[in-house]
Amino acid sequence: MSIDFSSMEKIAEGKTKIIYGNPEDTKTVYMYFKDDITAGDGLKHDIIEGKALIDWQINRNIFELLNRIGIQTHYILSPQEKVVLVKKLGRKINLEVVTRRIATGSIVKWRNVAEGTRYDPVITQFHYKDDPLHDPMIDDTYIDYLIKTKGATEYVKMREMNAEIFAHLEKAFVHFSIQLVDLKLEYGIIGSDVYLIDEITGGSFRLWPYAHENPNFNQPNVLKELNPDGRLDKDTYRMGEKIGKVKTKFEEIAKITSRFKELQIQ
Ligand SMILES: Nc1ncnc2c1ncn2[C@@H]1O[C@H](COP(=O)(O)OP(=O)(O)OP(=O)(O)O)[C@@H](O)[C@H]1O
Ligand SMILES: [Mg+2]
Known part of the structure; x- marks a missing residue:
């Protein structure tokens, strides 16, 4: 079953991700990757269709390695494509x-x-x-x-x-x-x-x-x-x-x- 973001609170939206509060656990949030790409501190901007999925894969592969090594990261898991569950920032x-x-x-x-x-x-x-x-x-x-x-x-x-x-x-x-x-x-x-x-x-x-x-x-x-x-x-x-x-x-x-x-x- 896929996660329904429509009723979730959008905590933040940046250039490449949307952050949603997790209604089931206030200690975690969802990060949702977007297809946007920017450079020059936001001056250059494009949409690359499919980029969100690639970003999500790279992010997952690297954070899972870091967690395995024992680095203290916010990453918990990647429950579905383009979505990451992380510990909420204090x-x-x-x-x-x-x-x-x-x-x-x-x-x-x-x-x-x-x-x-x-x-x-x-x-x-x-x-x-x-x-x-x-x-x-x-x-x-x-x-x-x-x-x-x-x-x-x-x-x-x-x-x-x-x-x-x-x-x-x-x-x-x-x-x-x-x-x-x-x-x-x-x-x-x-x-x-x-x-x-x-x-x-x-x-x-x-x-x-x-x-x-x-x-x-x-x-x-x-x-x-x-x-x-x-x-x-x-x-x-x-x-x-x-x-x-x-x-x-x-x-x-x-x-x-x-x-x-x-x-x-x-
Ligand atoms: N664990 C976390 N808990 C809550 N918010 C987080 C967490 N990790 C990252 N964020 C937030 O996600 C947002 C990043 O989204 P995005 O990268 O799209 O923003 P941006 O436009 O690139 O801005 P920034 O320059 O801050 O990265 C930021 O507001 C950041 O504070
Ligand atoms: Mg950013």
Whole structure:
């Protein structure tokens, strides 16, 4: 039997999802994926028919891996196509937490760094979520100040969790000869704990296939070891590819991540 959303309270509607209160359990909510795709903080917008279903599959495949590993996430289950049951957020943290292994995108513009520079250890930065302001980055020194003087331990937790999740997903994609380049996640407070919330879909990360069979990542710049033109992520859309091509790439991510359940996780 399918879930009837017509009588449910719509708690929020964003660019890619609708959130419904669960009438049978006030501690959980339903997330319903939409076919919309946006970029440039909402400036570019299209509908890709079937995208909601692909997003839902990618999200399910990745959150189920993370839950299996023991990461604290809001994800409970995916009861039907396009629908996810999650723990209800107590307090939203209005940040995007970005971990990077390889420099690309905005960082090569605002930092004097060549594309393909490899960070080891990875670097993690906080961005204040605000579309009109284009999600400005918060200075690390300020974050450290908040942690030290205001006891803002959530930031410590988010930094740790983001790097840990990155490490697990990076390892998972290695099995498919794909490099996880960077990753953008969101967190919230449920009870009194920090939880990974929201979605993980084709716009949450950059995925670049290996350029050849045995890439050498043991060098400061690894651009030649990777094939950015073969990217599977939402950059395809940002760069103006045809909608059909963007959809094919997302389908590829869904196919790859559907095999995460076969992976041995230690
Ligand atoms: N576990 C949760 N409980 C309640 N609300 C949640 C939960 N996880 C995510 N949300 C909410 O879902 C909404 C996200 O929807 P969507 O991603 O479509 O929004 P958006 O337009 O992209 O805005 P945002 O930039 O906040 O993501 C946000 O309001 C977010 O707070
Ligand atoms: Mg969103």
